[in-house]
Amino acid sequence: MEAIETTVAAPPSEETILVDKARAGDIGAFESLVRRYDRNVFRIAQHITQNREDAEDVVQDAFLKAYQNLGQFQGQSKFYTWLVRITVNEALMRLRRRRPERMVSIDEDVKTEEDSIPREIADWSPNPEQQYTQAELKDLLGKTIQGLPPSFRTVFVLRDVEGLSTEETASALELSVPAVKSRLLRARLQLRERLNKYFKRRDGDSKP
Amino acid sequence: MKCSDFLKELTDYLDNTMDTKTKEELEEHLQWCHNCYVVCNTTKSTIEIYRDSRLYELPDELRTRIHSAIMTKCECHKNSVNPSAPATTDKVNDPAK
Numbered sequence: 074m075e076a077i078e079t080t081v082a083a084p085p086s087e088e089t090i091l092v093d094k095a096r097a098g099d100i101g102a103f104e105s106l107v108r109r110y111d112r113n114v115f116r117i118a119q120h121i122t123q124n125r126e127d128a129e130d131v132v133q134d135a136f137l138k139a140y141q142n143l144g145q146f147q148g149q150s151k152f153y154t155w156l157v158r159i160t161v162n163e164a165l166m167r168l169r170r171r172r173p174e175r176m177v178s179i180d181e182d183v184k185t186e187e188d189s190i191p192r193e194i195a196d197w198s199p200n201p202e203q204q205y206t207q208a209e210l211k212d213l214l215g216k217t218i219q220g221l222p223p224s225f226r227t228v229f230v231l232r233d234v235e236g237l238s239t240e241e242t243a244s245a246l247e248l249s250v251p252a253v254k255s256r257l258l259r260a261r262l263q264l265r266e267r268l269n270k271y272f273k274r275r276d277g278d279s280k281p
Numbered sequence: 282m283k284c285s286d287f288l289k290e291l292t293d294y295l296d297n298t299m300d301t302k303t304k305e306e307l308e309e310h311l312q313w314c315h316n317c318y319v320v321c322n323t324t325k326s327t328i329e330i331y332r333d334s335r336l337y338e339l340p341d342e343l344r345t346r347i348h349s350a351i352m353t354k355c356e357c358h359k360n361s362v363n364p365s366a367p368a369t370t371d372k373v374n375d376p377a378k
Contacts, residue, residue, distance in 0.1 A: 100355060107351055112339045115347075119337040128337075129347060136351045141358055191288075194316045197323050202330050214334050233328045234336075239296075258292040265320070265327040272326070 092152045096143045103143075107136055110153060113235055114160050120230040121164035123219050124171065131167055135160040150244055157237070157245040161227060168223055191262060193269045201272035217267045225260035232257050282310045287317045295325055 085093075088109075094102035111132060118131035138159050139146075146155050202210050218226050231242045232253070243253045287310050293299040294307050311318050339347075 098359070100352070100359060103355060104348075104352055107348060111344060111348065111351075115339040115344075116337045129343070132347050133350050133354065137354045137358070140355045191316075191320050194319050195323075196319055197326060201326065202334075210330075211334060211336055214331060214336055218331070218336075229331075234331055236332075239298075254292055258288075261292065261295075261324050261327060262288075262320075264331070265324045268327055268330075269323070272323075 088152050089148070092143070092146065092148070095140070096146075103140055106152065110156060111136070113153075114156065117157065117160050117227075117230055117235065118164045120218065120234070121161065121223060121227050122167050122171075123215075124167075127164070127167040127171065131160060131163045135163045138163070151241070154237070154241050154245050157231065157235075157241075158247075161231075161246060165223065165227075192266060193273075195269055195273040197269075197272040198274045205271075213268075213271055217264060220267060221260055221263055225256055225263065228253055228256040229260040229264070233261070282306055284310075284314060284317055287311075287314070288320070291321060291324065294321070295328065 088106075091102045091106050091109075095106060114135055115128055115132050118135070119125065119128035122128050122131060135156065139156050146152065198204065205213065218229070221229070227246065228242060231237045231245060232239065237245065239250055239253050239257075242248075242257075243250045246253065248256075287307060290299065290303065290307055294304065299307075311321060
């Protein structure tokens with residue numbers, strides 16, 4: 074008599090199937106993974122490097138490295154989290170090459186808590202982003218995030234733009250959960266402070 | 282609750298990852314502290330604006346170019362390794378390091 078399977082395993086996700094096929098040599102399956110995540114990888118790379126050419130190179134290098142090392146991927150985390158980890162490391166490496174004079178690390182010890190204490194407290198206009206054209210808004214958001222230390226913008230982009238959980242972000246960056254939370258809080262508060270000058274309510278703005 | 286205590290909890294509050302009791306304490310603080318109310322709202326807006334801004338979108342033309350470069354490199358790698366020993370048996374350093 075055949076043994077009866079008593080535990081019902083969850084069906085493998087589409088991502089897991091693609092990763093397994095790619096590992097078995099199906100390059101088309103890997104191509105599907107590239108299509109699935111190339112936009113995310115580019116966004117993360119550009120946020121960290123703040124340079125279009127570097128971001129392009131990071132996307133290529135990260136996917137190639139992932140392909141070459143699929144055998145190392147154990148499936149304990151999601152493929153995407155693993156890919157993000159490779160991407161972040163590639164991006165930080167590019168940044169170090171471009172700015173050898175400055176320490177660039179995800180572990181960098183970033184000043185004191187004081188850098189994030191709110192200084193200017195002002196209400197913002199209702200729908201403040203609508204005061205600007207799409208191009209103006211992108212420009213000012215880009216300039217604003219550029220001013221943050223790399224470790225802060227990395228955590229911010231993973232958590233708040235890409236929507237990774239705190240645990241996934243910690244795993245991708247090899248940081249503890251409290252370290253992710255601390256950097257995220259400071260990144261959010263610093264961005265808020267810097268955006269004040271663009272978005273604060275001016276005389277004549279209607280009350281919400 | 283002091284404003285500094287509120288600030289420490291702000292990230293968990295905005296992410297709604299806290300116990301009910303702490304959440305109630307924070308909301309009680311927000312009822313009378315206008316400064317924290319403003320900081321909380323504008324921080325929430327900051328996150329939403331970045332999330333919705335579609336900053337650094339990958340243009341189609343660049344996407345096609347990058348895609349083609351990646352697949353060419355992967356094909357080269359595939360052809361360079363022994364077909365009887367697929368990438369799964371490669372022993373290399375952790376790529377994320």
